[in-house]
Amino acid sequence: MNRKCRETVLAAAGIFLLMYALNYFMPLHRDDYEYSLIWLTNQHIASLPDVMESLWRHYLLHGGRMVAFFFLDVFLLWGKGIFDIANALMFLILIVLLTIHARRDWRFWQEPRLFAVMGAFAWLSFPHFGEVAVWKCGAAVYLWTGVFAALFLVPYNLQCRAMAQEKPPVRNWLIAPMLVLGVLAGWSVENLAVTVFALTAGLSWWARRKGAMPLWMPAGAFGAFVGLVLLVAAPGNFVRYDAQGSGKGILTHIGNQFAGNGEMALYILPVLLLLLAAGRIYRLHLAARVDMLHDNAARERPCALKVGQIACLLWILLLVFSYFNGGFFANALRDFLVAHVLVPLGLDKPRTIEHFANVMAGFEEMAIYWLTIFFFYSLLKRSLGFSRDKLAAARTVSWLEVMHTFPAARYAAFLLPLALFNNFVMIAAPTFPARATFSSVAMILVAACAVLRDPVVADVLQSRAKKTLLAGAAAICSFTMAAALFITAAMQEENAVRIAIVEQAAANGEDIAYMKPIPLKNRALRHVFFVDFDNGVTKEGLCRYYGIKDICVER
Structure with a gap:
């Protein structure tokens, strides 16, 4: 194993251990209790047939995200310990795939620094990190489906690069795998599903115009379309929209766009500032x-x-x-x-x-x-x-001249509007929480890393600002990681005390469990996700899970 491989393995081990520690400390929480039961019943999931029954009821009564909730229900059935390992691995796989997209090459291990930078960017930039990458229900919806989509898009990315080099590979054996992956990627979350289908259909059309379209490209796009239809046509979507979207006019939907995109921008500020610096380096180079x-x-x-x-x-x-x-x-x-x-x-x-x-x-x-x-x-x-x-x-020097001269800048100029389009799709939804920008942030991180690894930019940063960047990354990441681990561990202890109260109330045949509020308020920039036990969603799921009627938090 050469030096670059060793450094990549070391970085990967660090990412995995951090994520495993956070998952280990993170207890079952909020919707996890709902999904541990056959949907809208008080019956605990105890077998794979129970999983399928719960998914079918969910599809009819709540929503169409079956891929995410299949994995969530299965891992809730198998136990938290197995999920802790699997979720840490899925986050690591996401970093691998995003690095491949940034390099536009499979051999991600050849750039350990880029791999580490992508890991740091992901840690800092994904909005509400604890909610989308650690909490079981949220991770299944955003992290896991994001991995399927990123994997599905890798062959398209490599194909487009090969076409630009006038060496289009033909891989007809990919037809069946890409069809299946397309269904999984399309059957993800609503905005990502639309973007994946539109992107793959557009790339297939472009490749056909160039006379270099392998059959797996339209096969994958068709699979994404099938997944999208299965996602959005779920009867449960209309049930949920009637409950959440009633009375919300177009101005509310437009306002959601400003709120969602604005919060995303706050989280990715370090990435935006580095992109700004890289853009200035490009322009000075051409000047x-x-x-x-x-x-x-x-x-x-x-x-x-x-x-x-x-x-x-x-x-x-x-x-x-x-x-x-x-x-x-x-x-x-x-x-x-x-x-x-x-x-x-x-x-x-x-x-x-x-x-x-x-x-x-x-x-x-x-x-x-x-x-x-x-x-x-x-x-x-x-x-x-x-x-x-x-x-x-x-x-x-104009930005058009920069994009005309540097392929990495053109690539970023393609991904950044794509990320905004991915957010714009959320205009159809009654709400636009920051966690829904997860896949858009992933696209922005790929764009940023593609630019930062360009020799024109990388050489300048390496020679003039290496120590500054390393010190900044170490300061910000060490603070947020230490805070997240400390608060998550403390939250686990507080949660265990309150779960014991609920279990005792259930064992005593009492209808109501009384407890004090959780004293913790800090969330380490949302790297820790928790709400108190009298929250509506948390309380309802917990009460049905343990067989009591109410939880009273004595404020």
């Missing part, structure tokens, strides 16, 4: 100002911090210390704002104060995250020498 980028670039030179940067760094250190010591700064700020702002304005109802306290519970982690991002981006700009004169020179 015949290569000397500005490479002068004395044999090594990255340390630069003295400015007063503003020092102040920012001190604030970050104070907030980190407070965060891991009870959040005394956020608590003091919360109490001050309640006493001097909310109360004088008459906004002092208990429920209002509770909501405000929940918001303030995440203040420190968000502040640490944003301040760290902008602190290191300011260092990055200095390392790259982005002065006013250089940026003025860059603006003399």
Whole structure:
């Protein structure tokens, strides 16, 4: 095994161990209890026939995401321990597939740094990470179906690259596998299913126009169409839409687009800033100002911090210390704002104060995250020498010229609008939660890594900003990973105490289980997913699962 393979294996092991630890600490939660029962009954799933019965009832009464819920129900039947391993592997497989898409080549192990960067991007950028990649129900819906779609699209990507090199491979043996994978990819989540079908149908048409369309391309597109029809035509979709979409006009649907895309942009901010830096490097390169980028670039030179940067760094250190010591700064700020702002304005109802306290519970982690991002981006700009004169020179080059010159830029310019289209499909849905941007973020990460590995960009970043980027990545990832592991472990203990209360109430024949609220409020930038036990969805599923009538959280 050569050095690159060893480094890739090491990075893969780190990703797997992190994900396994999070899955190990994450208990059954919320909808997991609903899906542990035959749908809308109180009967526990105890066999594969029970799984199929539950899926059929779900298809008729709630929705068409059968691929996701088949795997969820099966793993809930087999036990949490098996799922913990399988889900960590699925996340690792997703990173492998996204790296393949960024390279447009199967040999992902040849770029261990790119593999590690993709893993870091995925950790930081997927909105509500704990909800879409760790929590069992959410991971089955978004992570698992995302893996099927990414795998299905790999042959299309490689085929298009081969056609660009005028060496189109013919792989007719792929017809049957691509048909099956197409059904799985199309039978995923609604917006991704539409995008997958539209993309594969369009690529098949384009390949036919070029006279180089192997038969597996339309076969896969047809499979995606079949999966899409099975997904959206489920009778349960209309039942659920009547319940959730009633009375919501077009303005609500349009407003959902701003909210969903806006929240996605907040999560992918580090990626967007790196794309901005890469774009400037491209433009400076074409502006015949290569000397500005490479002068004395044999090594990255340390630069003295400015007063503003020092102040920012001190604030970050104070907030980190407070965060891991009870959040005394956020608590003091919360109490001050309640006493001097909310109360004088008459906004002092208990429920209002509770909501405000929940918001303030995440203040420190968000502040640490944003301040760290902008602190290191300011260092990055200095390392790259982005002065006013250089940026003025860059603006003399159009983005069209950049895309015409650099294949990686063209590839990114294709993927970024595709991601926005994937989000736009959600306009048909009554709601657009940030977790629904999961597949769009995956496309953006592929685009970013494709650009960052381009030698024109990579050489400049390697020579001028390597230490800055490594320090920034280490600071942000270590903080969020430590916080996520710490909070998830603490949440597991709190959950176990309350489940014991519910089990005792059920064993005693009591109708109601009484408990205190979970004191934890921090969620490590949503890398941890939990809600209290009196939440509607959580309470209903738990009560039916344990055979009691109600859960009362004593607030």
